[in-house]
């Protein structure tokens with residue numbers, strides 16, 4: 001079988017629509033992947049898992065004193081609702097929400113900088129903040145060409161308490177601080193609940209070492225407003241092409257192909273999978289993740305969350321084949337990390353956009369910035385790598401995570417240090 005750039009691009013076009021965590025469109029993309037697996041000749045499966053679901057019915061932010069003005073906002077999902085009349089409070093700008101920024105913030109509504117994190121949220125709760133407003137984008141954005149970010153609170157925030165939160169445009173945030181209001185009002189109405197997201201799974205049994213498993217994984221969900229072709233329809237079609245190849249060329253070791261849902265909401269699909277399949281994971285010797293690929297202006301990257309020898313292997317292969325790729329032993333913010341957290345060596349492949357070359361996580365993640373040939377070349381390199389691992393006489397990757405990577409994964413997942 002020959003790998004086909006046209007076939008990859010064709011599938012990428014078919015799944016290139018907004019498909020956020022738990023949405024009807026994410027489910028539709030899962031069905032398309034499932035149909036593709038069937039057309040290859042295999043049976044795929046959908047594994048459902050619960051994710052937070054919210055719908056913002058009303059979000060209104062008003063400056064009340066010393067002047068009156070209303071600003072366009074989006075609300076943080078899962079940040080609750082205010083009473084119908086909203087909440088009013090004195091206003092303060094608290095920058096990065098250090099405790100020193102928050103000395104006078106009790107019962108106030110505060111503006112915090114973008115880059116909002118769980119620690120800042122915890123500090124605001126501790127300081128007795130009533131509600132918060134953050135911002136997205138930049139102060140030079142043209143609002144007709146950009147969308148307000150969509151954000152939600154997760155359990156890392158909510159364990160400290162729940163306060164309503166808004167997202168403004170950076171430009172508006174700057175205007176507000178320039179004219180420093182004294183009193184503001186937040187009115188928020190949202191419905192909160194749960195819905196299903198899905199992982200799509202297909203398996204090819206190994207002909208010689210059935211009990212040694214390699215997982216090929218890629219997330220297929222997107223962020224709001226994004227068609228998610230660069231991130232990560234491209235990775236999704238790459239592992240589909242590899243599935244097609246290994247269906248026709250039976251591997252020595254067992255392969256699982258998993259398209260994860262809800263990665264963009266905090267690696268939820270891969271966290272779910274690695275939690276409920278603990279028994280199966282004992283057999284998994286390597287996870288190969290592909291997240292982001294295809295930019296015309298770009299460069300290839302590999303992140304190895306495993307023994308350093310795996311970095312060397314990929315570097316040697318890069319030289320041998322003549323495929324340029326920079327390799328680092330590091331944690332990648334993607335579905336490889338929950339595997340490494342379970343002690344499974346993980347590698348992620350990507351082709352990133354050069355600076356300014358391929359916008360992501362917004363409405364400009366478009367197929368016109370990608371080239372089918374770049375997707376094909378990365379597919380071929382991952383295939384060459386796979387041949388040397390999946391079909392190796394002795395599996396070459398030590399099944400352990402070195403301490404520096406254990407620490408890095410813990411830090412990434414913000415876990416307590418393991419003793």
Ligand SMILES: [Zn+2]
Nearest residue numbers: 231232291292
């Ligand atoms: Zn991604």
